[in-house]
Amino acid sequence: MPMRVSSSAFFVHAASSPNLRAPRRHRLVLACLAAIACPVVAYAQDAPQQEEPLPATATQQPTELDAVRVTGIRGAIANSVETKSESTSIVEAISAEDIGKLPDISIADSIARLPGLTSQRLDGRGQVVHIRGFSEQFAGTLLNGREQVTTGDNRGVELDQYPSELINGVTVYKTPDASLIGQGISGTVDLQSIRPLAFGERRIVFSGQGEYNSLGNITDGGEDTGYRVSASYVDQFANDTVGFAIGVARMTSPFQEQHYKSWWWANTDLWGTPQGAKPADAIALQGAEGWVKSRDTTRDGVMAVLEFKPNDTWHSVLDVYASRFDQEEWMRGTMWTNDPWWNEGAATYTDAQTTLYHGVPVVTSGTLSGIEPVVRNDNNTRESRLFSAGWNNEFRFGEIYTLTADASYSRAKVEDSKLETYAGRLDGLDVDFRVPLSAGYGYYALPDQSDPATVYLRDPQGWGHDGRLEDSHQKDELKAFKLALNRLVESSDFLRSYDVGVHYGKRTKEKSAEVYFADLPGRAPALVDPALLRNPTDLGFAGMGRVLTFDPRDLLSRYYDVYLSESNDDLQKDAITEEKIKTFYFKANLDMDLPGDVRLRGNAGVQYIRTDQSSTGVVVEQNDDGQVLTAGTAGASYGDILPSLNLVADFGNGWNLRLGAAREIMRPRINDMGARASVWVNVHDGVGEWRGSGGNPELEPYRANAYDLSVEKYFGTTSYVALALFYKDLDSYIYTREVPWDFSGYDYEGETPPASNIGIFSAPANGTGGYMRGVEFSTALGGELLHEALDGFGLLLNASYTESSIDPDGPDIGSGTDTFPGLSKIVGNATLYYEKHGFSARVSQRFRDPYRGEYGSIFGQRTYRYTTHERVIDLQLGYDFPESSRLSGLSLLLQVNNLNNEPFRTEVSDSHDMHIFFPEEYTEYGRQYLIGFRYAL
Template sequence: MNIPLSRHRLALACCAALFAPFAAQAQDASTTQDAQTLDTVVVTGIRGSIATSVETKNEATSIVEAISAEDLGKLPDISIADAISRLPGLTAQRLDGRGQVIHIRGFSEQFAGTLLNGREQVTTGDNRGVELDQYPAELLSGVTVYKTPDASLVGQGISGTIDMQTIRPLSYGQRRTVLSAQGEYNSLGRLTEGGNDKGYRVSASYVDQFANDTFGLAIGVARMDAPFQEKHYKSWWWADTAAWGSPQPGVPGGAIALQGAEGWVKSRDAVRDGAVAVLEFKPNDTWHSVLDLYASRFDQEELMRGAMWTNDPWWNGGVVSYSNAQTTSFNGYPVVTGGTLHGIEPVVRNDSNLRETRLFSAGWNNAFRIGDLWTLSTDISYSRARVEDSKFETYAGMTGGLDVDFNVPLSHGYGYYDLPDLSDPGAVYLRDAQGWGHDGRLEDTHQKDTLRAFRVAVNREVPSSDFLRSWDLGFHYGKRTKDKSAEVYFTDLPGRTPTLVDGSLLLGPTSLRFAGMGDVLSFDPRRLLSTYYDVYLSESNDDLQKDARVVEELRTFYFKANLDIDVSDNVRLRGNAGVQYVRTDQTSAGVVISGSELAPGTQGASYGDILPSLNLVADFGNGWNLRFGAARELMRPRINDMIARANVWVDQMTGQWRGNGGNPKLEPYRANAYDISVEKYFGNASYVALAVFYKDMDTYIYTQDIPWDFSGYDYEGDVPPVSNWGVFSAPANGSGGYMRGVEFATALGGELIHDALDGFGLLLNASYTESSMDPGGGSRDTFPGLSKIVANATLYYEKHGFSARVSQRFRDPYRGEYGSIFGQRTYRHTSHERVLDLQVGYDFPESSALSGLSLLLQVNNLNNEPFRTVVSDSNGYGLFFPEEYTEYGRQYLLGVRYSF
């Protein structure tokens, strides 16, 4: 095995720290300085949560960030993604108006590991990035984000590892029942008939201990029925088509024009039910057993109604023309921003999208104390996710071309199009207005993701050493299977004849006046499905290749030494050093298309990785810590890149095999990572920290032409292949790059400044990150998900039962990964965001007859921050034009909480 020099150095450094403790065991033990910890936390609520989180960060041997519940079933935010997005170096990517996935240190969600009680979790998405909206915040007690790994952390990522935790009833130490209920309202109101603008959230949690505190029980249930609303406008693409020999009538020479647009509203009703149960048994000091169970179901019903069109010179024979075209100079280029379009045929869309997800996770951990020094632990876990997704789109429109006055902005905002009344039931027909070849489309997709895992580990305390506190030796086995399949149907009107919708099936018109598009015809598309349409299976090659299976078996062996030594009277050094060896066996099954022939394809790979890690904390006393971390890290490739799908053919001119598709032989992203953090802790909930990090990416995965053995593929054609080897275009491991950054964070209590500020506090963090990678061809690019600047600020007050908190999170522009048409994934340039949230609450005092009752008002997205993207011009001039502009409205929640 050839190991790069940088890997040699990292491995030697970690191994030196790993084996040094054994030489130190022969020395006489000296007096060990007692561990310095934070003062005992006696406050609750916001300050209690901050104090617990700060204590977790201070006492960890790795570099971590943490959040803790303010009370049983009460994390600081209503969603896990929103809560941890305020941590240093972390930020959320919004989807459908809610935080769904987390980017850590400039990496997209695909580079992060996600655990529940230390166990890797499957996903409801099509890749590895866990959708955190599947986990109700009401059922979790805290979250720890590991920025540096250690050898016993299995399921880690390159950017970091998110570990969500449920409560441990014996550690909680008291009986508690909490009931909560909130009403919810979206400020955009009811945008379309059949949608909702009001919802609710309810939850109940119970924790208790029995049999002289040897048996503990914690259970919790939560339901969310939340309305999500959306006003959406999108510019399709911008170009000077005359530069390609296809001028548009009426467009001034050399001018860039918008080639299509859309506007719609979405009304989404999301219902999530979650339940958690924890059974903990500790009959004596020898045996400790914990069983965790978690389940959720998340159902979404989405209605989308709007209008869209293309006006490029190739559509419908180039019938669209302009008159009175007005241009605006944009970075020195003339751009058409107003005038009249002639001959466009907008399609009226009424879509119904249904999604059902089922998530289940179980884990059983047992720890056995053997004698005074040994502990044997076992852990068995199972995680499963099922997804059923159905997307049905219908098309309607007027017959013949339309003349439309328009005005489009060159900055973010809604456009204006003076469309005729597209809600006229006597003029708008069910028809293929854009010439897509069918009158509707239905796609049903199915996904199942399962992960079975087992771990056995032993811990040995070393009381005779003045350097080595203990060591851990363990083995972890995990098998993950992800199956995906899809059926695609076209729906046609009999004879493809335009048809008016019966008035009894029509709903009230939907307004698109926010984008200057008037009203559009509205109906329930699924109700029309059996009345008007003939449905038939029609799958393209891309559709057929959505059927796939990926199987991964990982065997992880690890050793970790836990270090603790008094370097001097004033300096204590603690931490860990260790190594993992990960053996991976992966196989994939997909569809191979050769000409008109379809065949199953199955391929795979096997490889091993050595992952040394080192974490050291120098404690200088008086709250000063200096941390250092170094590790070899990896993140397994995206699942959809590993599918053994292929389109293959033989070049009839050269006789060489050619092909494109997935790559089941992909190996992970790999990096060497280095971290330094300086921290100062004071009080019981205050600290200041400054950290720098550097990740040297050995390899990055991008699409490239690679040599490929085509043995076993069927061949059709007159020219025989000259060799079994050819060229295959697919995702492949290529050259890497780097990610580096600096992070600042502080938590400050007002009492540190002046007694008059007691009860006030500030949480503030900011990070600057930059990256560079080489995708081939000599060009450089940044990593997807990277915002150079990420900042969060929270100002809070809590005293005499009253609490208030206002928070703002900011992120710079970034390339986000989103779902696209027909289930594809795409990267889009997303503009900066500032999201402002507000919470106000009151807890009745113990002396009150209403003791235990709390009132809470929350307003999320208080500033109604829109979602915005930009798109580059198609001529390669280096211009970026506004693309998407979407508003989600403010989310108001008013509720009560009662604990006893």
């Protein structure tokens, strides 16, 4: 029987306007049902009168509803749809199905399923998120609305530092408003913890999962099993004036990796250096590597919230998050170069066979003679400590004014230690090989390299040392304070309230490193004591046989002389960068009725940001001898005015039209701002030339004008369809520029001194940009919309197309073929789910087009690599015991991540500007199985 249902205290997400009026009558049921979605409890109240008369059967008195909790997949979707619908900005959202139960075990994976977003895998797991074709460096990341520091080496936040069990929801702002602090050009990710008073009742939750990697234990010292455990407690006290929530989570997770990489491809005949019997003018691979990695990750996290609301005047929330993330990695493998310049052309081809590839002959099989592979035994450790705290106090003065004071502190500390050691046979090897021209492992019939009687500690590749150790240290600290005033306007038909505020933040990032070389006494080859050896590591997946295996740290003090390296490359890593940011803003919150029964709401405002930045390290100074590098401090000061507009036209029947326009900035990469520099001499054809490179502490931000348009149609509580367009005009972009430079004042002790003091210095610089534009389609559909037999089924689907005119190498020197870092033209996500009678099933697929990814490289440097398309499938099965069962509150869960064992693949261009791309890296991470339980009281 139809009835009039009324509800109060419906939950308006943090993304919503602070002064929204009650929803229209035809959307009442949507608001009520979404409001009670987990983890929010809604309480009933009388509803406004409907505008149209009800049938006679519906003239009874309003019915009071008891508190109802909707959990599970559909409850989370309903909450997310409500957030998207009620927000004045264009946003995407995810919500926990219940306390500590986000849809994925990784926050990055959950966020990456949202429209226009995708993740970049690192070491087999989603670590950072790309929004609308931009890399993670262009996104802002907040925790409970506060900007966060990062354990990474720049600004992009590594989301794997935050346990999904402790995050209750995520909102991604695609359009900013004037009160949003810490926003990025691509978007802003706001992670949210629970609010215990809003939750409304006591809840205790325990969960545990066992984990297994399908590749097994691939090298000694690693693990292929792990576990995850968590516990959460939420309660209210003192007549619901005090709320407390705490959650703890521990993860020990194994990550395995089987890796093959082609180093570089070239036709060396064009440079007058033939390679033995290699067919004339054929392109050949000039080096390769194969290895396995076993990585053990342990993360402990705790999040606590204390909430106090003694009356309607004062509301105080203190939240704290801390995590400890430890990782130990073992890498064992082999690698070599066979280019004609190594060891005076010792490596040659015999019986080389070619295959036409894009019309060019390429050597794909034969025998390599005279190569001397190096056997690598590396051990890398990483210790990350993250702490974030915020205290928010809200004071209401009557019905008109609300004053908010928010203080926050965020700190990240990272200690990295990377040790690599080398070994190899004393003789050159003749190796039969097959090289693939499509993605896959190569094959090299290497002889056994695990024999302790024939494999010596030595430097087979002539790198100038027998081992290398780098210890790096990083500290990122952010102190901030925000004061904001909201004033309700009752006399206006369109201006409902306005906000004014000021925010001050001081961020300091310190980076330093010590690099040590390890040499054998007299640099004489040495055999390893068999008592120190581990089980050999098998590289059979690439036909490379077994390699000698040991713990390199056990050998370091027994076999090597270790000494500090003070090269230019090592010294320039030390820098301290500081930013002082003052933000002043005004925002008008709009809400009005237009002719034609259209409701218009939104906001218009402006930010003024004043930035003072500096960096201490190696800087360029002018003296009587010219421009020289010296220890010092340099920086810049500048201001930005950022207007913004967000409008939502509600046409009724679930139709919304959204418009966004804003001026946006993203501060430069911290590495680019660092006061660092180095100088060297390039020698070509017997002529030396001065060269130098460094950072630029005077860099100004990336700046853009952004425009967004979105059309949305909502059906019920869990269904909608949306189509969005966006255009970003970047009028400022940062490129690496090469400029003539006077190197007078530098001493050179080499054999080939430069003929001139004028050389080339490269450093980041501001330049003109271009556009980034795209279209996004998204939908959430409940099966009951199609047919009652499909009740319980549902589909989440989104796809986006993005393109850019920006050449990241610069408008004057760019190749025209390089793509914007992080840009996949096509990104898509699909999730099919079923949830009924306690049983739930979900299968999800993430797809992204090829893109130019940014990765860590040798010696801590950053590099761009052409990453091919990815299609990752995840599976989740669960069962919740009913309330009538003695096991009520218990849930069982099975998850399989990377169900299709999708490899990571990159490509590399040829060395002759022919724009032919060859396979580079092929890495498999295996499937990740998790089985466990969750129990709620």
